[in-house]
Amino acid sequence: MLDPHKLIVLRAVIAAGSVHGAAKGLHLTPATVSQHLQVLARQTGLVLFEKSGRNIAATSAALHLAEESSRALSDLQRLERTVADLRAGRAERITFSCFASVAQAWMPHVVSVLRHTSPTTVVEISINELHPGGGRHQPDIEIRNEAIDADPSTLEGYQRHVLAEEELRLVLPKDHPLCAHDTVDMVQLRNEAWIDHDIHDGPTGRIITRACTTAGFTPNYIARLDDHHAALSLTAAGLGITVLPTIALTGLPANLTTRPLTGPTLSRRIVAFTRTHPVRARLIHTALTALRHTATAQTPTTPRNPSTEDR
Structure with missing residues (x-):
């Protein structure tokens, strides 16, 4: 069986680009790091590094071994944390x-x-x-969200439970001209400066993008973030409008308000997988x-x- 510690050393050398760099990060001597690499090479029967000028370069076999070991090392670290929890009396x-x-x-x-x-x-x-x-x-x-009209998502080994369906609302400063409307049509946001809270285009971001496409325009994003709190801060600073799910409107800044959207209405489903x-x-x-x-x-x-x- 391969020694996990030696795999950690291998990954450290590849990441640092040198034995000395890895030794410094691992708090080991360069000689100890080199010894671990030599033992791992013998155990695997692989050439892990080759001379490259005054330095060494990882072979394709070493790179592949390091990549494949990532999941195993992660699982082992989780097991070690479980042991630590058990030892500390945190069994549940x-x-x-x-x-x-x-x-x-x-x-x-x-x-x-x-x-x-x-x-x-x-x-x-x-x-x-x-x-x-x-x-x-x-x-x-595991709690996820999905479009109302999307096919029900599944997660292998888990049971699906629908928790809620909620609308997405327009968030804007209270002095914005659109506040004169009780409900805002999506097409009215065509020329607005948009602040995105879902830069990675998750399910909520895709719901918003599709609604804009249905209304015939592409949002004019002036800022894209991966945090709805930050998006609210930029909106509160008067930099643009944003669209957020109802659940994300807790603690809305005092100078902001919300309006329902139509043409189309935006909504999502929140699902738990047990x-x-x-x-x-x-x-x-x-x-x-x-x-x-x-x-x-x-x-x-x-x-x-x-x-x-x-x-």
Whole structure:
């Protein structure tokens, strides 16, 4: 069996471009790093590095080995963290993967319920917009969003549960001329400066892009971000308008307001995928129940009309 530590050394040398650079990052001597590489070469029967002037260059075999070892080393690190949790008495854990607005708006209630029902449980929450490959552990509950008219998404090894359907709303400064309208038609945004909160073109971003295309224009983005809080800050500074899901409108800056959109109406579905796990089945059921409760409580069933204070 290959020594994981030697694979880590191999990857470090490739990343640093030299034995000395890797030695410095790993807090080892260059001689020790070279010895690890020699042993790994003997174990694998591969030529890992070749002379390149005064330096060395990784062979294609070394590059392929380093790439293929990435998943195994990641799984091993997760196993080591599990051992550490067990040693520290944190045997029970539940892991979530969700997008940022759910983490902000819904997860406080879910964590509170879990703390009440299982005080020793450790709750881990990863933002899947930032870590699409997964967090520290495989999620027990994965929360995603999708277009209302899209085919239902699936996740192998998980059960699907629809949590909510919500509209997307126009967000703009209270002194913007479009605030004179109770509802804004998408075509009215043709000449507006847009601020995007979904630079990676996730499901919500694609919903917005398709609505603009249906209305006959391409958004004039003056800034593109991967955080809705930052998008709201730029909108509050009067730099443009943005379109956000209802769940992301918590804590709206005082000088901003929202309007429903039409032509077409924009909406999305929020879905939870629960992992089939015999040991954590009770925790997962408790968490899903809490998610459903807070989703129902916080998702409006009808569009909110702008108040006179917004005018």
